[in-house]
Amino acid sequence: MTVQQISVFVENKSGTLVRVLELFKEARIQLIASTISDTVEYGIYRIICAEPERALEVLKAAGISANVSEVFAITLDNVPGRAADAVSRISQEGIAISYLYSFMLSGKGILVFRTDDPEKTARVIAGQKMNALDGEALLSLV
Amino acid sequence: MYLHPELETLSRSEIEVLQLERLKKTVAQCMNSPFYRKRFADHHIKPEDIRSLDDLKKIPFTTKQDLRDNYPFGLAAVPMEQVVRLHSSSGTTGTPTVILHTQKDLDEWANAVARCLYMVGLRPGDIFQNSSGYGMFTGGLGFQYGAERLGMLTVPAAAGNTKRQIKFITDFGTTALHAIPSYAGRLYEVMEEMGIDPKRDTKLHTLIIGAEPHSEEQRRRIEDMLGVKAYNSFGMSEMCGPGVAFECKEQNGLHIWEDYYIVEIVDPQTLEPVPEGEVGELVLTTINREAMPLLRYRTRDLTRILPGDCPCGRHHIRLDRMKGRSDDMMILKGVNIFPIQIETILMQFAELGNDYLITLTNEEANDLMTVEVELKEFCDDYPRLQALTKEITRQLKDEILITPVVRLVPKGSLPKQEGKAVRVNDLRKTLI
Numbered sequence: 211m212t213v214q215q216i217s218v219f220v221e222n223k224s225g226t227l228v229r230v231l232e233l234f235k236e237a238r239i240q241l242i243a244s245t246i247s248d249t250v251e252y253g254i255y256r257i258i259c260a261e262p263e264r265a266l267e268v269l270k271a272a273g274i275s276a277n278v279s280e281v282f283a284i285t286l287d288n289v290p291g292r293a294a295d296a297v298s299r300i301s302q303e304g305i306a307i308s309y310l311y312s313f314m315l316s317g318k319g320i321l322v323f324r325t326d327d328p329e330k331t332a333r334v335i336a337g338q339k340m341n342a343l344d345g346e347a348l349l350s351l352v
Numbered sequence: 353m354y355l356h357p358e359l360e361t362l363s364r365s366e367i368e369v370l371q372l373e374r375l376k377k378t379v380a381q382c383m384n385s386p387f388y389r390k391r392f393a394d395h396h397i398k399p400e401d402i403r404s405l406d407d408l409k410k411i412p413f414t415t416k417q418d419l420r421d422n423y424p425f426g427l428a429a430v431p432m433e434q435v436v437r438l439h440s441s442s443g444t445t446g447t448p449t450v451i452l453h454t455q456k457d458l459d460e461w462a463n464a465v466a467r468c469l470y471m472v473g474l475r476p477g478d479i480f481q482n483s484s485g486y487g488m489f490t491g492g493l494g495f496q497y498g499a500e501r502l503g504m505l506t507v508p509a510a511a512g513n514t515k516r517q518i519k520f521i522t523d524f525g526t527t528a529l530h531a532i533p534s535y536a537g538r539l540y541e542v543m544e545e546m547g548i549d550p551k552r553d554t555k556l557h558t559l560i561i562g563a564e565p566h567s568e569e570q571r572r573r574i575e576d577m578l579g580v581k582a583y584n585s586f587g588m589s590e591m592c593g594p595g596v597a598f599e600c601k602e603q604n605g606l607h608i609w610e611d612y613y614i615v616e617i618v619d620p621q622t623l624e625p626v627p628e629g630e631v632g633e634l635v636l637t638t639i640n641r642e643a644m645p646l647l648r649y650r651t652r653d654l655t656r657i658l659p660g661d662c663p664c665g666r667h668h669i670r671l672d673r674m675k676g677r678s679d680d681m682m683i684l685k686g687v688n689i690f691p692i693q694i695e696t697i698l699m700q701f702a703e704l705g706n707d708y709l710i711t712l713t714n715e716e717a718n719d720l721m722t723v724e725v726e727l728k729e730f731c732d733d734y735p736r737l738q739a740l741t742k743e744i745t746r747q748l749k750d751e752i753l754i755t756p757v758v759r760l761v762p763k764g765s766l767p768k769q770e771g772k773a774v775r776v777n778d779l780r781k782t783l784i
Contacts, residue, residue, distance in 0.1 A: 219762040226762075247734070252733055275730040275762035308733070325666035 211332070211341035212280035214262040215322070218244070219275040227255060230274060234259065242352060243322065245311040256311075257320065259282070260349055280326070281350055282331060285341045287318035293321055296340060298344045300325065303334050316351045336342040353665070355470035356463070359611050360666050367610045367667060372405050374639035376612060379411075382645050385429040387422045397756070408614060408637060413623065413648045419449040427644050428452055435643050440488045441688065451589055452643040458497065460640050461592040464609055465498020468598035469567045469609075471664075472558060472583045474528050476503030479555075482530055483535060484563075484686075485511040490593025491563060492685070495530050498595060504528070514521060514542045521554050528558040530585070533570055534719070536561060541579045541716065551579035560585050562594065563686040568673070571603075581725060584673065590649055597671050598647040605658040605670030612640040615669060616648065631656040634671070643701070656757040682712065684719040691751045691775045698725050699745050703740055707766045710756075714780040721756040723748065726763045 213315050221228040227246070234241060238258040261263050264276055269276040286292035293312065300323075301306065310323035320343070325331045335342045343351075354360040362370065369423065381542045392398065397410055404653035410650050418427075425432065430452075437453040453461070466572035474480065480499040486492030486508060497504040509520050518539065520526060530739060536559060543550055556578055561571065562585030574582045586606050587594035606614055626632035634651045634683035640649045658670040691710060698704050705739040713720045725744070733736060737760055745758045 219727070219730050221761060221765065254734065256732070273764050274443070275727070277730045277732060279732055289444070308735075 211282075211335070211344060212328075213258060213283045213322070213345050214278050215258065215281045216257045216262055216263050216265055216269070216313075217279060218257070218269065219278055220253045220255045226274065229272070230255060230257075232268065233268050233272055233274075234265065237264070237267045239268070240352070242315070242348065243311065243320070244311045252299050258291070258348070260352070280328070281322050281324045282319055282328075282335065283322045283343045284335065285343060287323055288314075288317055288319055292319065294319060299338050299340070300331060300334055303330065305331055305334065315348075318351060320348070320351075359395075360471075360511065362611070362666070362667060363628075364667050365754055369637060370404060370611055371614055374611070375405065375408065375637065376402060378637070378639045378641070378645045379647070381429050382647060383429075384461045385427050385644075387418065388429070388647065397479065405614065406692050408616075408648065411647050411649050413635065415648050415650050416449060416590070416652070416748070420447040422480045423447050424450040425452070427646070428453055429645055439490050439493075439589050439593065447624065450588065451592070453592070453642045457592070457641050458642050460612070461494065461595060462497040462501040464595035465494055466501040466611060467609070468585065468595055469499060469502050469504075469528075469560070471598060471600050472560070472581070474499075474502060474504060474558060478504045478527045478558075479524055480504040480530070481507040481508065481520055481524070481529045482508050483509050483511055483517055483529065489686075490587065490589045491530070494587065494593035494595060495560075506697050514538060517650060518543055518546060518548060521556065522526075522548065525555045527555045528560065529580075530555060530560040530562075532563050533561045533574065534685075534714070536574045536578065536582070538716065538718075550577070556580050562586060563569070563683070570700075584684070586671065586674065588651060588653075590646060590651070591638065592641070599664065600662065600664040601660055602664055605662070605672055607662070607664075607666050607668045608671050610668045613637065614639055615671075617655070618650075620652075620654075626656075629656055629659050633674075649748070665688045682778070684712065684721060684752075684754055689721075689754070693751050694723060694748060694756075695775070697751055698723070698744065700747075701740070701744060704728055704732070704744075704760075705763055708775065709766050710776045712776065712778045712780050719754075719780065720740065721752075721754060723756045724759045724761050724766060726766055728763065730762065 218230050242258045244257040246255045250289060258342050266276055284296060306326045308324045308326060312319060312321045379402050382398055395412055401407060401410060402610055432497060434454050435452045436455050437458055439451050440448045482495045484495060486490030496506055496508055507520055509517055509525060553713045555581055559574060559580045561580040561582050571582050582597045584606055585594055586597040597606035599606050614637040617632040617634050618624060619626050620633040631654055634653045634655050635651050636651055637647050638645050653674050655674050662670055695711060705728040708725040711722040722740055741760055743759050749755045
């Protein structure tokens, strides 16, 4: 149970970010969440959106380096401390989280992350009865 | 006026007589080297065929590639027991070039450098400080031995550590300094920061500048800043190092010592001689070397012969300031670097695409190289990108001795050119 995330390689100076957003706008693809990190040399812009496969085609057609990867997206009850609980359960199993971001959607907290061991992570999520979303389930919340 | 008057004031015809005599001797000497023996045989030339200076043209050119292909000792023209020194250039494609010297070669080299330094007015009693790198780089030991031969107290300060360099200048009373032109500017900046006025607080009167292309304007600024006369020096490790050609007090062209070298200027494409006074590639034949004579060596440096006589009384021809390279060598901090060296490293990484761009900039007196290279595949993994960047940087530094800034960029993001790709974008400004 994972969702597809699009990653775009953006140069800090070149206006790629604007271009990506314009392309989404023109193609009428809805953004659900996105995050960009601040680095000196290069940035990776990560996007969760509706129709990720079409989004990838749009980007590639425009000559923008992008790929799709599978990330975990789990829902959390809108109560303080739930994120801590979820992350600690994963960490306790010795799984390292590569990156993580979160957002609110229809009153639910959504935690998106990638780990160094997706198979083990999937087992932990299932075992702990965490609510992992797939693309369709995520889109239904929008 | 002259350290070696009998050689420095030879007339043109006397120079030519001496050159022919030494050329014949050199060609005979070359027959001891496996490389030249084969080359002469392949081209059906015998040493006896060289009867006039014009016959030199019968001999094929020697290139840097020949030196690489015969690395390390394939051009030795004496038994290796007679070789007492070797110098090596930074290898451009992984294979460096090696130059061998007998004791006599070292003596003659020191004589040539001493002659140059004497020509610009340096004398025993002067204190000569050398800010060249020592070691394999010939600017260190070359000037050291030459300055000592002249009889100067010679300070082997070596490269870098600018404050210490300045301390030596003030403490020892340094009167003459050898530095690359960009470093002369750096010295001045640091002197200013330290509250030292070079004109008032130092005894510097002469600067020897070389190893880096520089303009006449740059020279004048160095002279004004430091209150010195600055003289242009030309050398290359293949010809021994410094001491090949040097400006006299006229500061109008560099006398190349024709008792050491036969000079040709050729069109780099056709390899035919250029019309008199036109710019072409400098081709040199060593005629005063034992261990490793080089016949018609293509230096890749572009220059021209200045017409007319020099008022200094020397008839050794004058070369104009070097105009650049016939290939695309870059000089950073006095180190010769070829784009091919960088390309070779980059292309070893499977993650990288074929397109790259080298940008040269300078801040203060520091040359900076930025290497942008396209990733073959997009990779959504910071730690991997960082590790890759670090590894590329490390390998480049090992190859070119300078730490570049490496930037990984998305595929297709570097400007595309039609025809021959522009790999080097030199944005360096003249700072001095």
